[in-house]
Amino acid sequence: MTTLQLKNIVKRFKTQTVLDNLSLDVGDSERLVLFGPSGAGKTVLLRLIAGVVDPDEGSVLIGGEDMADVDAEYRGVGMAFQNFALFPHMTAFQNIASPLEAKRSSSRAIKEGVDKVARLLKIDHVLLHHPKALSNGQKQRTALARALAGSPPLLLLDDPLRNVDAKLRFEMRLELPRLLAAQGATVVYVTQDYKEAMALGDRIAVMSQGRIRQIGTPEEIYNTPADMEIARLFGDPVVNLLDVTPLASSGGIHVELSNVKVTLPDFSEEVVGRSCVLGLRPETVAFTNAATPGAIPVTVAAETPLNEKTVALVLTARGREILLSRPAGTPGPTSGDAHIAVNGRSAFLFDKESGLLIRPRAKIMSRSGEAA
Ligand SMILES: Nc1ncnc2c1ncn2[C@@H]1O[C@H](COP(=O)(O)OP(=O)(O)OP(=O)(O)O)[C@@H](O)[C@H]1O
Numbered sequence: 001m002t003t004l005q006l007k008n009i010v011k012r013f014k015t016q017t018v019l020d021n022l023s024l025d026v027g028d029s030e031r032l033v034l035f036g037p038s039g040a041g042k043t044v045l046l047r048l049i050a051g052v053v054d055p056d057e058g059s060v061l062i063g064g065e066d067m068a069d070v071d072a073e074y075r076g077v078g079m080a081f082q083n084f085a086l087f088p089h090m091t092a093f094q095n096i097a098s099p100l101e102a103k104r105s106s107s108r109a110i111k112e113g114v115d116k117v118a119r120l121l122k123i124d125h126v127l128l129h130h131p132k133a134l135s136n137g138q139k140q141r142t143a144l145a146r147a148l149a150g151s152p153p154l155l156l157l158d159d160p161l162r163n164v165d166a167k168l169r170f171e172m173r174l175e176l177p178r179l180l181a182a183q184g185a186t187v188v189y190v191t192q193d194y195k196e197a198m199a200l201g202d203r204i205a206v207m208s209q210g211r212i213r214q215i216g217t218p219e220e221i222y223n224t225p226a227d228m229e230i231a232r233l234f235g236d237p238v239v240n241l242l243d244v245t246p247l248a249s250s251g252g253i254h255v256e257l258s259n260v261k262v263t264l265p266d267f268s269e270e271v272v273g274r275s276c277v278l279g280l281r282p283e284t285v286a287f288t289n290a291a292t293p294g295a296i297p298v299t300v301a302a303e304t305p306l307n308e309k310t311v312a313l314v315l316t317a318r319g320r321e322i323l324l325s326r327p328a329g330t331p332g333p334t335s336g337d338a339h340i341a342v343n344g345r346s347a348f349l350f351d352k353e354s355g356l357l358i359r360p361r362a363k364i365m366s367r368s369g370e371a372a
Pocket residue numbers: 013018036037038039040041042043044045192
C-alpha cells in the first residue's frame with residue numbers, strides 16, 4: 001500500500017509538450033483511472049511513474065519519497081503495458097511467476113499464486129503456452145496476471161482489457177475491481193472506455209493534450225462534467241447538446257424547445273441572453289402525453305432496441321434531433337407523432353463559446369469556496 005504524487009510534471013519530445021505541468025495525488029489503495037483520447041499522454045505518464053522515462057520538469061513521489069534518483073526496478077511498481085512485453089522464451093506460467101521468482105517465493109507459493117490469478121483472469125488453460133501461441137487477449141491477460149502476481153504496492157495498468165473480446169471485457173469489468181480491491185494496491189489504470197473507467201475508478205482523471213481537464217468520482221464526472229466534451233465522452237447514447245439562449249420570465253429562467261418553455265430552476269439571471277448549449281442525458285428525457293404541462297411535440301424518427309435499453313431518436317418541429325433512452329421492455333411510441341418531457345433540473349448548461357459548464361446555483365452554494 002502506498003501513495004503517489006505527481007508535482008508539476010512537464011515532458012517534452014522535441015518541440016511537442018506531451019505532459020503540460022501536470023499534478024496529481026493518488027491516495028493509499030486508491031484506484032485512479034486515467035481516461036482520455038488517444039495521444040492524451042496517458043502512457044507517457046505511466047512510463048514516467050514507472051521510471052522508464054524521466055520528466056523534464058517536476059517530480060514523482062511514491063510513498064512520499066522522491067523518485068528522481070530511483071531506478072525503475074527499485075520503485076516497487078507492477079506494470080502491464082499495451083505492448084504486453086512478455087518474455088518470448090518463457091511459458092505463460094513462467095512469465096506470470098517471474099515477479100514471485102524474483103522475490104524468491106517457495107515453489108508451492110509460486111504455483112498457488114500463479115494458479116489463483118490465472119483462474120481469475122481465465123487463462124488457466126493456456127499456462128503452458130509460449131506467448132507466440134497466445135491470442136492478443138490472452139497475452140494481455142498474461143501481462144496483467146504477471147503485474148498482479150507480485151502484489152506490488154503500486155500497480156500501473158495501461159488499457160489491460162483493450163484486446164479482450166466484448167463478453168470477457170464485460171465480465172472483467174465486474175471482476176477486476178474486486179480483484180484489485182483484494183490486492184489492496186494503489187492502482188493507476190488507463191482506459192479509453194468510459195464504462196470501464198466508471199466501473200473501475202474510485203476517481204477518474206480526464207486527460208487531454210497532456211493536461212488533466214477534470215478529476216472526480218465517476219458520479220461527479222457524469223453528473224457535473226466540466227465541459228461539453230467531457231459530457232460527450234461519458235454516456236451512451238451520447239448526451240444531447242442543443243443550442244439555446246436562456247430567457248427570463250416571471251416563472252424564472254427558461255429555454256424554449258419548439259416554443260415550449262423548459263424551466264431551469266437552478267440557474268440565475270446571469271445566463272439570460274447568453275449563447276448556451278443545453279445538455280440533456282437521453283435517460284432524463286421521457287415520452288409523455290400531450291396533456292402534460294411542458295410536453296414538447298415531436299416526431300419519432302427511429303427506435304433502436306439495445307440490450308438493456310431502448311433508444312429513440314425524435315425530431316422537434318424545427319428539426320432538432322433528441323435521443324431518449326428508457327429501460328428495455330418499457331412501452332413507448334415507435335413512430336409518428338409523440339410528446340416528450342424534459343426535466344430542466346437534470347439539464348446541463350454550457351457556455352457555447354468556451355464549452356465550459358455553467359454551474360447551477362444550488363451546486364455553487366453547496367460547494368462554497370470552489371470556483372464557479
Ligand atoms: N518516445 C516518444 N518520442 C516522441 N513522441 C512520443 C514518444 N512517446 C510518446 N510520444 C508522443 O506523446 C503523445 C502522447 O502519447 P501517449 O502514448 O502517452 O498517448 P496515450 O494517451 O497513451 O494514447 P493511447 O491511448 O493511444 O495509447 C503522442 O503524441 C505521442 O506521439
